[in-house]
Amino acid sequence: MSVFTAASTAAAPLPLVDQPGPGLPDFSRLALIGNPNSGKSSLFNQLTGLNQKVGNFPGVTVDRKTGVSWLTPQHRAEIIDLPGTYSLYPKSLDEKVITDLLYDRTSAQYPDFVVVTVDASNLRRNLLLFTQVVDLGLPVILALNMMDVAAQHGVHLDVPALERALGVPVIPMNARKGVGVAALKIVMAQELAAPRSRFYTPEADLAPLVAQIRARFDLHNDYLALHYAHQGAHIKFLPAEDRAFLQELTARYDFQPTARQAQETIARYARINAIMLDCVSVTRTEQNESYSNKLDKVLTHKVWGYGIFFAVLLLLFQAIFAWAQYPMDLIDRGIAGLSGLIQDRFDGPLVNLVTEGILAGLGGVLMFVPQIALLFAFIAVLEETGYMARVTFMMDKIMRKFGLNGKSVVPLISGVACAVPAIMSARTIENWKDRIITIFVTPLMSCSARIPVYTVLIALVVPDQKVLGFFNLQGLALMGMYLLGLGAALLSALLMKVLLKTKERSYFIMEFPVYKWPRWKNVGITIVEKVKTFLFQAGKVIVAVSIILWVLASYGPGQAQQRAETRVRAQAAQQQWAPAETETRVASAKLQESYAGVFGRTLEPAIRPLGYDWKIGIALLTSFAAREVFVGTMSTIYSVGQDADMRTVQQKLAAEKDVNGEPVFTAARSFSLLVFYAFAMQCMSTLAVVYRETKGLKWPLLQLLYMTGLAYAAAYAVYHLLR
Template identity: 75%
Template sequence: MQETPTAPRPTTLPPSNRPAADPHLPRLALIGNPNSGKTSLFNQLTGLNQKVGNFPGVTVDRKTGMAQLGGQRRAEIIDLPGTYSLYPKSLDEQVIADLLYNPDAADYPDFVVVTVDASNLRRSLLLFSQLADLGLPAILALNMTDLAAERGIQIDLPALERELGVPVVPMNARKGVGVAALRIVMAERLAAPPALRFWEPEGDLLPLVRQIRYYFNLHNDYLALHYAHQFRGLRFLSDDDRAYLLELTEKYKFDSTARQAEETIGRYARINELLLEVVTVTRTEQREPASNKIDKVLTHRVFGYLIFLGILFLLFQAIFAWAQYPMDLIDQGVANFNELLQNNFSGPLVRLLTEGVIAGLGGVLIFIPQIALLFAFLAVLEETGYMARVTFLMDKLMRPFGLSGKSVVPLISGLACAVPAIMGARTIESWKDRMLTIFVTPLMSCSARIPVYTVLVALVVPDESWLGIFNMRGLVLMGLYLLGLVSALVSAFALKKILKARERSYFIMEFPVYRWPRWKNVGLTIVEKVKAFIFQAGKVIVAISVLLWVLASYGPGNRQAQAEAQVQQQAAAQRWPAAETERQVASARLETSYAGTFGHVIEPVIRPLGFDWKVGIALLTSFAAREVFVGTMSTIYSVGQDADLGTVQQKLANEKDINGQPFFTPVRALSLLVFYVFAMQCMSTLAVTYRETKSWRWPLGQLVYMTGLAYAASLLVWQVWG
């Protein structure tokens, strides 16, 4: 005899009864498989009216936007993470369950737009079939119809629409074809609960399902079944709810894995029946697709790695060769502007502007060409579909070190910025793989290190070619990036031994089709990343540069005045030239300033690395952000040297040691470069590591380990070759 709880727990209402916050502003969710064109459609619908936040209570990105539907009608669009199924395997996919299984959620959509790949309808309809059985009002966005036509696949759209009972809109989201028709369908709110049911719980599942449905006051058997499958991960359930569901599933001996397999088989059987009615293949491809032939080369166990290294080599050569001319223009322009101001104006405010603000700003603007080139290359690799092949290729390389192929995406993203790269690790199902990836990702040389690398490499490495074609500076820069990759892999291997986790992870991915990059998207990516660099990193750099100028221009008590008087006496006694006297006075004032005093305090710690107190100041300030190093050095040497020296590189090249020799020798520069390859000098990275791991143990571990590694490596370089 079936038992039921004495009273239901009224927590949810059917969508039709849910009060809308704004009945005139529909809220819709975009959902679809990875590589189904969902992101392209979101960009087409929202344009620049986008914002990125977090889903409530989690750190998963939440992209929302406003879409103009026609006339004055608009809609709020939520871009959900890509998924193949409603059974989540990662943190990204879990937010879909939290949203769609809880009609009381603040962001619960009025209807969903499901993007499907018309050229692979069988696979795409699995997700749609689950959404249909939840009873969600839906619109089917049939994307990539051009690719389906090329493959001889013909879809009877009226028949498909009739069978499913929902609007079907054919489109090519990349080119914007069909988007206008979708806007009309959304504006008229033509979305409807699908008429077709693909699979329903029955037999011995019904007693369990009906009790859950009664207790939670649910409107749908299939939704109740998902509560049984996923109650441990649904954040909106209380502890009492989970305890009730645990007791119920144990009572009925509910085997979630076996039931999921049974359901998937049933769904594909129903999908196959549907496709026989609506899909016709008019041409069978006799020859092997060109993409398969290309993949055999790009993912080859030998040539694949060589091609990838060649692409990286091209990138680093370009960063120096192609970016050098615009960088020189920017650097010289900043220097000329500074000189113009100093020749026509005087006073403390002018010195603050030229030696603090403009010097710090110059340390930001000069690297725009290199940042733009880096993100242009990464965007093209992503747009063409090659980045997915790299992920697959690197899986075999990562396995022995305790990482999986999915770790490659965060690691490669780390070449741009460690913050989103670490957040990208949430797609890794295995806890061990995810923690290892988060821990070692900051060892990948990000774009913030480019300013440090390029200034020091250009300072000590001659601008010459090896074998007539390979730029020496590009080779050194590539070596620094490879050193970061090797250190990340070795660190992951060591940490794997410490964690001793026995989880087994699997790497399955779908290759997107090869396509020519959309240059508009590449251009938008470059603009967005450069703007982020200027306005986010730039604000920090300029603020610290101004603060440093104040600390470097003033000192405690009358120490600066005494130091200046002492230099003037020495200059008079030894009859120094006026220029040398002025340089020595500026250097003495800097050394006795607040910044100089603090630098001397930490100098004993860093002297074994070959660094002096000026470099020490830059090391400390760059803990806010690595790229602050260059702005700090520019400000320090603007105060301590003749302001007419010009560019940042010229200022560093003119710096002398106590023996009057160039301070930045090749060995000292290499020691500093190695330090920055390994050092954790980014507060944002530590903050995001804490957010993702929910523990201070991991970010503090990163800080201690990477700082210790940087110190030991730099010490080895200086003590052996210095």
Template identity: 75%
Template sequence: MRDAGIRTVPARAAASAAALETAALQAAPRGLTRIALIGNPNSGKTSLFNQLTGLNQKVGNFPGVTVDRKTGISQLTAQHRAEIIDLPGTYSLYPKSLDEKVITDLLYDKTSGQYPDFVVVTADASNLRRNLLLFTQLADLGLPLVLALNMMDVAAQHGINIDLEALQEELGVPVIPMNARKGIGVAALKIVMAQQLDAATTTFYEPDEALVPMLRQIRYYFNLHNDYLALHYAHQFRHISFLTADNRAYIAELVTKYNFEATPRQAQETIDRYARINELLLNVVSVTRTEKAEPYSNRLDRVLTHKVWGYLIFLAVLFLLFQAVFSWASYPMELIDTGVAWINGLIQSNFNGPLISLLTEGVLAGLGGVLIFIPQIALLFAFIAVLEETGYMARVTFMMDRIMRKFGLNGKSVVPLISGMACAVPAIMSARTIENRKDRMITIFVTPLMSCSARIPVYTVLIGLVVPDQPVLGIFNLRGVALMGLYLLGFVSAVGSAWVLKLFMKTKERSYFIMEFPVYRWPRWKNVVLTIVEKVKAFVFQAGKVIIAISVILWVLASYGPGNSLEQAEQRVRANTAQLNETEVETRVASEKLETSYAGRFGHLIEPAIRPLGFDWKIGISLLTSFAAREVFVGTMSTIYSVGQDANELTVQQKLAAEKGPDGQPFFTPARAGSLLVFYVFAMQCMSTLATTYRETKGWTWPLLQLVYMTGLAYLASLLVYQVLS
């Protein structure tokens, strides 16, 4: 039995950490080094990325594709900064999905401007055998590597001891023991990355000699640096995006000439690699004890994934989430709403003029419609981040697979549907992991029916208008229950629509659902905070720009009309209201001017189509503007109702509550608010979602079907609710 202690000083990484740091600090300043993080799912890659970059992160797309990539800047040493690229998780370099394909596209093209200077491979130390398959493939590509041996604490808990010096000798690259969640080993990794070590790695797999003539021709034709990369060109030439049609034709001719069969060759390569990995691990890994007791994660899974208790627990978690979104966020929301109203009133009481009106009724009204929902957005993503960090979200996906299959969906469809509670755009993009085309198309089609975070502002305002703020069963809030009901309605409509679609779409493809459960862990609060900050920033700076821009445009349209129509409207009102006091007169003047404005005229034009739903011309304007983004609805309503006497001294909620109908009663009755809520549950009110569907399906057929189906469903459901409740 090997010594139970884990040696933590890498021999080939450096003589000592101090020597590496001294050398790094003495190095001359250089430009940004591009470093790619690659690893298996659940290997701690995201935790390491967060440790390296902190808040210096941004999210964008890989050039030419819609796959998200995270990049960030890391200060490796006092003189050396690097750009860190967080690539999607993958188990091997033979991609099964578009997410994995971007990795191979990146690594196969050395002439690309995105090609990494250095690669950090993250590996789970407690499951080293499986994680090393990807490492050996990357090493055989001839890339400069370092192995970040993560989760050393988990390995130690299981009695797994790793001889790091021996492992480095076997692999031929630096090995850094780490606990990325706690930041242990990050400093040593930065020092190694700053050195950009480019030592020759060990060769783990040699292609069959019979393939060498074909590989050499591919290698020389494309000017590749080794035979193994040429082998990947032969395997995947049909799917490598940067190859031209002539390039593919050339490789296809060689593949046919040499009778190259990709599938059996790939299977044999995997077998050969694991044989080498098993031999290697015999020399470097030892287990000091065998666990006799069942792991606590298995015991937890028996309860949390139980066919009865599992669903009840998940339902309780959802109740807690929506109660928090309403109850816990109410106080900061009131402070923000009151604060914006107070600032507006202060400005209006001290200044006047068209520019002041633009500032208070346009910009600040729109800004208030953005800022007020930050507490709810932050709470929603805090809960989602905690569920993901603890490993519970993976169990939810597993449980929901049982339900999804009854409605003709792949188990992997659960991931986009659950992600759709945050935002439909990345949720639709995540459907690319579904290999079965029918399941992928159905998932993309129904995902927007899941209530996303952009609907929260709409739900919050309307529920607050008509649902009493009172407890249910002594522990729940009635408004929170109503909010959860809307989310469940979206889910039921999504799976119901999927069931209908599967009747029309036939395929012979079989779909499978395979998921690796991460171990249960306490959430790393730094990662939770980073997630909250990132999502709130995205909401404020992306949705916020649209909301404020539309608010300003609406103010202009609501404040001006053709010719001297506004002046005539004021004269008409004053001539017929001589018996009223000045405050009432000013209110009626403002209302008449709004109806006569450009916005009012356009609203009256579409009012006949939406009147059966209980909507008036003001709501009609809000429906149209919110097509840019659902949350714009609240900003639009706030702006429209800001154009009036003393309107800026009221909060958004108070403006809508104060609106009166022709009969003098509150305009937003339960029937009208319920109709509007149901409309927003079903309606496709998001240009970004349609654009994403277009990119993912490579055509306009599916997005147009989405738009027609969801708009029709929203109209009919809204009509039914209004007619029944009124």
């Protein structure tokens, strides 16, 4: 492996870039750029130590992420991980993140140099982006990633010859395992100049256009000026008058961007092909290719492929219920035992706050950690192996019938984890209509925050028994809820396909990543990070909500609670109730006269048609902050008026009675709640990210109204059909 400095390069004589870049200070800023699935995120993690999401399918990074790396004890670098792209001509919002950064040399975030990661097993295609970056005049390092995959495919690269031909440092590496990272840091810490090679010169007839753009914007080379001509109307950091100038100028010169881009691509590949002939030799390993192709013929089969995917989902939901049950029960009993131990030894308002408020709320979420961990473990394995990309490909044909395309599968499947990053991942969809429809329907997919709601309600009304001797009935019910969300998303997409009119045509191109055994370290990191996010983000909300709810449920306006207690005790003395029953009824009466009771009874008329009482109404409102809060809220509310011996979440909900002495959580009411939560808007964070991604209030408000109306109507129908 050679350690390279630009000053010592013996590259073939080529036209010079107009102005070489400056040397690097003790602090530098570098950008990681590369094709999708070329290992950028893995390299970012190796350099910074951050555990960014790494997946074996395109579209993992949809926004730029930053971290810090010490290249030497004296040299610190800010690393910017950019979304994957095949060229510097953006066709989707995530790719525009790259051009927005590289076009603006006055930006405080403008990189000092760029590391272009390429897949060594597919070098020819990856070098197109590299040559474009070089022509922008930035100092560049080529990270020759996936050398192990290239060797498996019989691809042999002459690295010194490649350095000479390209005129930049070339570092062979395997970012997944950290091989070559130390050498890359050494080169990054050196003083790099802009490459002296130019791979493409704009056609002579474009010279007047390019010259005017360079003069107007004080640009440092012709190729950057050419990009202003291509993208001028969409460069957001330019003021409106500058964008208007570019549009008028390109119209005056009859500039045809599509044709010019095609000419450029052909010219670049002519140069790339010559380099490949000199630096790359290939010995075909037909056995490996045959094995991969045979596997794809099964996993992407037009019939068996869908059956296998359905079986994978069935296994996932069976595991969530069956495998997680023991640790869930252990956590639930542990929280209940701790609460009972504290209540047995201490007394007072503070103790009640801790046991009936904080512990009750947190306990309603902590018990679902095993299920959340299993869910993300399955998703991580599917991504790591490369199977997720195959699912995206298979679903494209189906998705198009509903106004979506194959790239919509990534947000929809990601929505099973969380709608917020799922909606952001829709940036990879080029077509405006497909992207808006995907954003609109993704929240209908059941996210991980709904698992606590689904689990506790299913456990109340669905028997824990086997079907066909193997399938757990509760697991099948959980899978049914997820399929219900998917069905609602597809039907809603079909409706929007009819309502939204656009002439823009969509297309779908998917590159299959190679099959890989999952890196269990990455899977473990994913599980830990997602569980931490689930606990700490939801935990903060739950603690705050639990404290507020306990106060609202424990105190009331004026003397209403005292009068209610006096009335109930008089009735108890008259009818000779047992002491335990008397205390339970006193607590229940005081709860109804509390601030929470007053608020809940005000809300109750709106939700009574669904079969819900005021307690459920409070839970519906608080869970808009985060879906997990529903179970915590119910646990907190019922802790205030519940028998002290009933301390687990399951016991509290099962023991709740209505005014007629009947169980509150009947099949009709429970399934009505399940359907309501399947269709209702997930949380405030989801609305916020839809607002950010659509740049306005129109779509989030329409989304909120549509999903709320759908949830209400469906819950009403289910309740009245089953009662």
